[in-house]
Structures are given as C-alpha cells and as structure tokens.
Amino acid sequence: MPSAERKPEIVELIWPGHRCEKVTLEATGKSGGAGEIYSIDGKPGFVAKIYHAATAQAHLARYRHKIEWMVDNKPALPPVPADYRDIVQLAWPEALILRQSRFIGFAMQKIAFDRTLELDYLLNRRQAAQEGFDADYGKLVTVSFNLASIIHCLHQRRIAIVDLKPMNVKVYKAELYVSILDCDGFHIDTDEFSADAPQVTPEYLAPEFQDKAVAYPESQDRFALAAIIFRLLNYGIHPFTGVASGHHNYPQELAGRIKQGLYPYRKIAHKGLRKVPASVHEAFPDSLRDLFDRAFASSGYSRPSAREWAGALETYASKHSGQMSMCDQGHLRFSGRPCPTCMRDALIHGAEVRRRSFLARVQTAPVRTLKYLKKTLRQTHSSPFQAALAQAQQFNLVQLAPPAPISTRNAIALEILWIIGLAVAYWWTK
Amino acid sequence: MSQATATALWVLPLLAAWLWRPRQVVSPCGWMLLIAFGALGAWALWFGLYAPGGEPVSFEFWKPTVLYWTLAAITVMAPVLGFGYPAKIILGAYFAFSNREWRWINRGVAVVFTISGGANLLVASGASYKDWVGFKFACMMNLLIIVLFRLNFVWLPILADVFIHLYRRTSAAYRYLSRLF
Numbered sequence A: 001m002p003s004a005e006r007k008p009e010i011v012e013l014i015w016p017g018h019r020c021e022k023v024t025l026e027a028t029g030k031s032g033g034a035g036e037i038y039s040i041d042g043k044p045g046f047v048a049k050i051y052h053a054a055t056a057q058a059h060l061a062r063y064r065h066k067i068e069w070m071v072d073n074k075p076a077l078p079p080v081p082a083d084y085r086d087i088v089q090l091a092w093p094e095a096l097i098l099r100q101s102r103f104i105g106f107a108m109q110k111i112a113f114d115r116t117l118e119l120d121y122l123l124n125r126r127q128a129a130q131e132g133f134d135a136d137y138g139k140l141v142t143v144s145f146n147l148a149s150i151i152h153c154l155h156q157r158r159i160a161i162v163d164l165k166p167m168n169v170k171v172y173k174a175e176l177y178v179s180i181l182d183c184d185g186f187h188i189d190t191d192e193f194s195a196d197a198p199q200v201t202p203e204y205l206a207p208e209f210q211d212k213a214v215a216y217p218e219s220q221d222r223f224a225l226a227a228i229i230f231r232l233l234n235y236g237i238h239p240f241t242g243v244a245s246g247h248h249n250y251p252q253e254l255a256g257r258i259k260q261g262l263y264p265y266r267k268i269a270h271k272g273l274r275k276v277p278a279s280v281h282e283a284f285p286d287s288l289r290d291l292f293d294r295a296f297a298s299s300g301y302s303r304p305s306a307r308e309w310a311g312a313l314e315t316y317a318s319k320h321s322g323q324m325s326m327c328d329q330g331h332l333r334f335s336g337r338p339c340p341t342c343m344r345d346a347l348i349h350g351a352e353v354r355r356r357s358f359l360a361r362v363q364t365a366p367v368r369t370l371k372y373l374k375k376t377l378r379q380t381h382s383s384p385f386q387a388a389l390a391q392a393q394q395f396n397l398v399q400l401a402p403p404a405p406i407s408t409r410n411a412i413a414l415e416i417l418w419i420i421g422l423a424v425a426y427w428w429t430k
Numbered sequence B: 001m002s003q004a005t006a007t008a009l010w011v012l013p014l015l016a017a018w019l020w021r022p023r024q025v026v027s028p029c030g031w032m033l034l035i036a037f038g039a040l041g042a043w044a045l046w047f048g049l050y051a052p053g054g055e056p057v058s059f060e061f062w063k064p065t066v067l068y069w070t071l072a073a074i075t076v077m078a079p080v081l082g083f084g085y086p087a088k089i090i091l092g093a094y095f096a097f098s099n100r101e102w103r104w105i106n107r108g109v110a111v112v113f114t115i116s117g118g119a120n121l122l123v124a125s126g127a128s129y130k131d132w133v134g135f136k137f138a139c140m141m142n143l144l145i146i147v148l149f150r151l152n153f154v155w156l157p158i159l160a161d162v163f164i165h166l167y168r169r170t171s172a173a174y175r176y177l178s179r180l181f
Helices: A057-072 A125-130 A137-156 A217-233 A254-260 A286-296 A306-317 A340-378 A384-394 A408-429 B003-019 B028-050 B059-081 B086-090 B099-126 B129-139 B141-180
Strands: A009-015 A019-031 A035-040 A046-051 A093-099 A102-109 A116-118 A169-172 A178-180 A187-189 A324-326 A332-334
Touching: A019 A046, A046 A057, A046 A093, A057 A093, A057 A102, A057 A187, A137 A178, A137 A217, A137 A306, A137 A324, A137 A332, A217 A286, A217 A306, A286 A306, A332 A340, A408 B003, A408 B028, A408 B059, A408 B141, B003 B028, B028 B059, B028 B086, B059 B086, B059 B099, B059 B129, B086 B099, B099 B129, B129 B141
Parallel strands: none
Antiparallel strands: A009 A019, A009 A093, A019 A035, A035 A046, A046 A102, A093 A102, A116 A169, A169 A178, A324 A332
16 A cells, blocks of 8 residues: 555654654655655644664664664754755754654654755756756855765764765755755764664775775765765766776776775876766866865875865855856856866867767768769779879979870780789799 | 690680780880790799609709899899889889889889899708798798789779779660660
C-alpha cells in the first residue's frame, strides 16, 4: 500500500526540556534510505522523519541516544538577516518522536522545497536554469561561501558531516543560503557525547580514507567541501576527472583516481595527466587555486579548513569588495582573471563549430565524390606537379615546362618494354 | 617444359612488344638500354633454356656486377656521347627537372650502380655462399623500388586513361543504342 494512503497516526513529540505534545502524522510519500518523511498536523514549519519499521532495535537505541543529544545541543549557525528568518540552514533534529513510549524518529524544521533546489542542479547550468536558478559566478561563490560557513560552525562544535555531497545540500534559489540534510548521520565527537557516521560516498571521500574507516572526519569534510566548491566553480567537472597521457594504470573510477592523487588541475602540471578540455580552472584567482592544490594535491594535514575557505570566498562573495567584475560580455568574473563564462562559451562554441563542420563534410561527401569522379573522367584534375610548380613559383625557383604528353598507346608500348627489361634484370640476377 | 613452350614464353612477349612498339622517336640512350637488356636477356635465355650448365660456374658471382656495371657504364657514357640522360628514362618522363638537375640525378644513379656492382664482388669474395645469395636478393630491392615507382606514377595513370577511354566508348555506345530504341 502506498505510504500516502496510510491512515494518520497519533504520536508524541518530546521537545527540549522534556515538554510533551501529542500530534498527528500524515505520510508525504517521500522516503530515504533510513526513514520516511511525514508532515505534522498543526505544525506546518516542521516535518517528521520516522525510521523504517525494519530498523533493528539496537540501531534505534543508538539513534535515540544521538537524537536526544542533538535535540539538546543545536549548534549556533551563521546569522541570517531578519527578513530570512524562515530559512533553515540545517535539517537538525528539534524533537524526539515516540509511539507508545517507543522511539521511532524525530521532528525537524521543514525546508521549503519550492524555494530550494539541490546543489547537484547547480553543477549543470542548464538544469539550474530549468529549476529557475540563473547561475553566475557571483551566486556560485556566494553559495560556496555559505556552505563553507555552515561547515565551519559545525566543525567548531566538533561535529562533522562525513557524507558531504551535493545531493545532501539544498540551496535557496533567491537567498543563496544553503541547507544541509540528513543531520542524523553526522559524526559527533564532543567531551560528553560521541557518535560515528558510517555512511560515505567514494566520489567525495578523501584519499587517505578510501577503503578505510574515516579516522579524521573533519579532514574528510575539508576534502568534500573543496571538491564541491571546485565542481560548483568549474561547471560540474570533478577535480579528479582528467585525461591520462602516458599514465599506465589510470583508474576508471573516480575513487581510484582520488586514492592515487591524480589531480590534473594543480598549478604545476601533473606529469602524465591532462585536464579536461572544457575546464575553466585557469580563470580562478591564485588564492583559490592554492587552496585547491592544498586540498587535492597535498597530504590531509595541510588541507584547507572550512574557515580558510570561508575567508577566501568572503571577499569574492561580497559585492563591495570589488574582487568580482564584469567582463565585456557582461559576465561576472574574478577581477584580473579571464572570464570563465566566456572561456567556457569559446570551448563549447569551438566544439560546436567543429561538430557542424564535420557534419557538413559528411553531408556533402557524396556530392564531392561525384565531382571528383567527373573530374577524373573528364581529365580535368589539376596535376599535383602543376601544384608543385605553383608552389615553387612562390620561392622564385626556375619554372620548367612539363614533359610533353605522350599518347596512351605509346605509354603502354614503353611500359611493355619496361616490364620485359625488369624481367630480364630479375632473371639475370637470380 | 618443352622447348616449344619455352620458346613461346619469350617469343610472345617480344611479339607483343614489337606490335605495340612505341610510335615515337626513341632517344639514343634508350637504344643503348634496349641493346644492353637485349644482350643480357639473350644470354640469360640461351643458358637458361637452351644450354643449361653451359655457363662458366664462377660467372654466377659476376652476373649482378655485370648488370650493375653495364647500367653504370651506360649512365656515365650516354651523356658523354651526347645521347641524353638514361636516368630520365629510368625515373619516367613525369618529372619536370632542368638538364642540370637531370645531370646530377644521372650521376647519382651511376654511383649507386657502381657501388652495388663493387659491393657484390666484395661480398661474393668474402662471405659464405648463403650470405652472398641473401645480399644479392637484398640488392634486388632496387628493382622493387623501380616497380613501385612506375606503378604509382606511370601504370596507374595509364590504367586511368584506359578506363576513361572505355568509359567514353561505353557512353557513346549507350547513346547509339538509346537512339536505336
């Protein structure tokens, strides 16, 4: 039976300070790997995440312990202007949900899905435009800054996301604030409480944790944050997507390339690796490129923190800093750098021109073949020797008259003699 | 193979060559080459078909040298006698070079033939029989180069001419037949 058709059920909400409230849940039909999302009757600003019925009791007990701590310890987030009070930056648990005194899930603030889009969509400009988001470098830098700021706040509280990826991040289309989902999967390591985060995504997993447990969750977040920012600014190109040139064991999977540190976009070119032709990373300012190099091409210890990222991006996100300027075509770019949008347009346009030219050649091939055949049959081809002579004229060489033509019959007669001569030479020598 | 068959094998090509003989003036150096090849061919025919084993045994080692040095002598002598440049005949009449350039090409060809003939003698006297045979056939690569050269620049254009000729005749025949019906 579809969840949306399920009967409403009455549950108990336990708010911070152990305040109880009975509410009715109604299925929304949305569900994820761990649980299902319900709306809460009479509380339009909240939704409930109810863990799947098949979840083991031991897991539920661990979830309850974690959610109880989270409800009482909501981290302080970057301040938002008064007009944007309804913006939810974290889908953080706000209340426990009990059914007949048994823990079944938690309530969290509702993210307005009509005002937001997944960060994944921003990696493709066309998809973003279809979702009503006209991406430019000013907006992308601002989104990156906001994401880095939230992660910095979490790291200050010794909370790490670990499974940080574009699908787990929502972006407010008009306000450019970001919202992080699946908070109940975060890694927490405070003095009074700790909980691990077993979920990872190999494409955003730091090289030192590939095929291993994540020993330093904050370092993992730093890597994933850098990868997301790189993709945001570079038209969705993953920092470990490249072209092998002479590298014998270039892995097919991104995870394998990350593990081997095959990052082709660093300032000092990687031997045996080439960038993807459509990449515009050369239009990034040196400060950002240095941070990317430290994030991807150095060891985990020197990887830039979320705070460093926020600090570097803040100057570009601020309209008054003058670090972003308009190019001749009216695109926002990093001041003093080539315009990435124009670079990308030129790359795409160049490819399009080549594609059209190729198609035109294919389409005209039959006609050109016919013309060539006609020229052959009418003997109106221009002689390659004439072409060579014309070439020689350019270099002021002495022009010579071509040899007088001989008839086909005479040519055949001469060649018969030639063949006999060659036969004699062979017979004589063998 | 009977003697009649063997005779037919060389008479028929010669007959074809005579019937299809060039209807143009042959240059004196062309005649020199023809005479040389005729002599060498006659020798090879006589001792190959009619008097096998009659050839001096040691002459086998000299044969490539005789061929190369004969050609070298012709290429050297012909310009001296004012008979033209044999290299012009060997490379075909498809290149427009000045006489000065032909003279140098002719000298180059003469040097190649002279060195080839000398090298043959050197290998025949110093190396084993097997190695000499290998060297001799390696030198025949010259012939292959000439064949490829003429195939590309002479025989294929002739084939194209023949094809065009036939095509024109076919279209004329088609027009004639279409008028009939």
